[in-house]
Amino acid sequence: MSDNVPLFRDLNADDADPEATVVESMCVNCGGNGQTRLLLTKIPFFKEVVLMSFSCDQCGFENNEITSGSVIPEKAVKITLKVNDKADLKRQLVKSDHTRVEIPELQFEIPSKSQKGEITTVEGVIDRIIRGLQQDQPQRREEHPEVAEKIDGFIKTLEELKDFERPFTLILDDISGNSFIENPIAPKTDPNCTYEYYRRNKEQDHELGIFTQEEVTGEKSILHPIKEGEYSLEEIQGEVLQFPTNCPSCGSPCETNMKMTNIPHFKEVIIMATVCDVCGIRTNEVKSGAGIEPKGVKIEVLVKTKEDLTRDVLKSETCELAIPELDLTVGPHALGGRFTTVEGLIVAIKEQLSDPSTAHIFGDSEAPETKEGFSKFLSQLDEVLENKSCVTLVLDDPCGNSYIQSMRDDDQPDERLKITHYERTFEQNEELGLNDMKTEGYEEH
Template sequence: MVSVQQKPVFRDLTAEDPDPEVTEIESLCMNCHANGTTRLLLTRIPYYKNVVLMSFSCEQCGYENNEIQPGGAFAEMGVRWKLRVTEQVDLNRQVVKSDYTSVRIPDLDFEVPAQSQKGEVTTVEGIVARAIAGLTQDQEARRAEHPAAAAQIDQFVERLRRLRTLEEPWTLELEDISGNTFVENPEAPRRDPRCARADFQRSADQDHALGIFTHEEVSPPGAAPPGSYERLAADDVMQFRTNCPECNAPADTNMKVTQIPHFKEVVIMATTCDACGHRTNEVKSGGGVEPRGVRYRVRVAGRGDFSRDILKSETCCMSIPELELEVGGRALGGRFTTAEGMLEATRDQLRDCPGAVGDAPGLNQGGLQQFIEKLNEVLEGKRAVTIVLDDPAGNSYVQSLNDDDPDSPDDGLKIERYERTYEQNDELGLNDMKTEGYEES
């Protein structure tokens, strides 16, 4: 019997890898229509995700082209980014765009539609430079044939160039229905003072544009999906084959429905990859969105507070005011852990992601390490903090240390139920139902 060592499909691009497995394909050159060569490389960008790098070159005319495509699945939700560009550091922010990213500059009433450009890793200034290059590409011929239109384009290009000099602040908006767009935060891990991110539920048309269809759309009516909730509830543990989110190699995922005491049923999923060793745990609520959102304030002042159970859903944001830390719902994902486990996961994610602050000049490269040291002090019981968990969907839970004695208050835990705003309902996809009582502002 011959044993073949399984390798990850997406491997780190390092000097120690003698054979990066580049695939070459003969392709038609779109410039001179001769045959050129396209090279494909499946790799991992450190601190980001799996990607497919594509490079085309033509020996006949010298034409070259480079593209980047995400190597993983689409995100569960779309994403919108809104950046207020006021400083040079904002122009240097790194931006990862997918094919489905639309770019808008409201100050100039300028828009680049989704799927009109290929995905790329660039900067804010690079987005403006690419727009200028696209508008000026055929200006010489346009000046000869349509001088009036060429003059208007020259005026608009001059306005775009002024954006790069920062004569006045301006706004950049990115929307990506695939959820695979990212804007660097130069203040990480602190909250970004000039950039806001909002996730949103895709519409049916947007899902179809991505090639995503529901079970009802592709299966006969009445057929129960093989991984339905009813089957999960009846089985002890359900196991199925999937792909590792890190290296895309085949892996096993275990699923189990369990009851969280004093809360509700949840679905726990665990994936282990034998190829790269990656392990992940996810928790999803077994029910729908709750009528109201919930906000927990958990005081962690010593080792005795670390054992408190916490269920954090994917829609739950976490913040630690004493450390000026804010973490979005999908940064840590859904998980069932303890207060100590939540802090350790935050530290490990930041420690393993030094590229979060990028390489732009003027960024505080030592700030992240100082922040990790503060988190270590919290984990050692030397610093008291408050963990704030805010879940608009109401599907998160924090254990009270006095569950056995309801009459005894838990001074370390504060719970607040609140009515969601219109924007929060929009992110959860509830406004599509035209829920009565909410009006768009």
């Protein structure tokens, strides 16, 4: 692949001959030699994917597959959808090969890796289950008529769900973290769908092909910490480190610069900046340089004047953002860690929603009312940026590493800024990996 094109390219009408890699492969049907064509590209939501097309000239066998080409998320995801009306059946979804599908009301479950990943709808999931059960029914009726009769009854129940004769629950539990269910009222919070992120265990990591260095080589990873007094704080803060990485947008090799700096009246942070020479993307990410605080923090600021838009903001990667007046909630990892201003944070939200690769997840198949809702929401953000409307910006960070600048230099409280420290719940500590650690100032509840 040439140096001036991204590793994962967008498919478009102008790209008449997309670059593909051809590999000679054994045919699983006849044992002869065939060809596999590999195309690395990007599609909405799935982001980076690898399209694989195999053909055998000897026996005519063909096979097409799609697999994720992006980095496996750090956490697994469990999505619970309450199907409360017929419109919920039309919700589009993405599920990977590693997704376990469950309908609790029927005590029905499809194990992971029993179906290939697909882009479909809630109705499509049920329809595929029905077709799978119907496939061997003629043979069952001859050999096991009682079993076939029970399956016919279960198929009838599934058809009732497909026609929405009663509400039910659909659960997607995906250890790869690559599943998704459409939010028809996005960017507002979906009242019928919840996402629960959790850490994988060792067996689940191995199932995804994730192994530690010790498991692969038999050698433990050795860290060489900086000895006390070896370097002064000024030397550490003045040093810019550089290390190779891959572009978060196109996957091409690039470099990231990292530097420690100090935020006045707060703490030291690490700023990481990545510039990709291939696709031109520039990213900035901020991480705390002081670890996890003993308590979480919730910060609320009333954005009322132009002065409020200029407040410095540090949003850590574990911080959830909300604007109650717009019914907006942004998950902790959506915007990553950022050191910016209130205005910059709102602009980042707008840019992410306006990005054609993420704003309209299913392209032309997206419902018109959803597109209209996005346009209306973007205009509301413009009104906030122009100080035509007053909103409250809320940062909720269980790690306690987020910050919003006070407009007062004295010890008097800022009347438009409210800061609340709180004890983390057991679930929050579990998500942060703290329940097995004893840290100063931490008490398990």
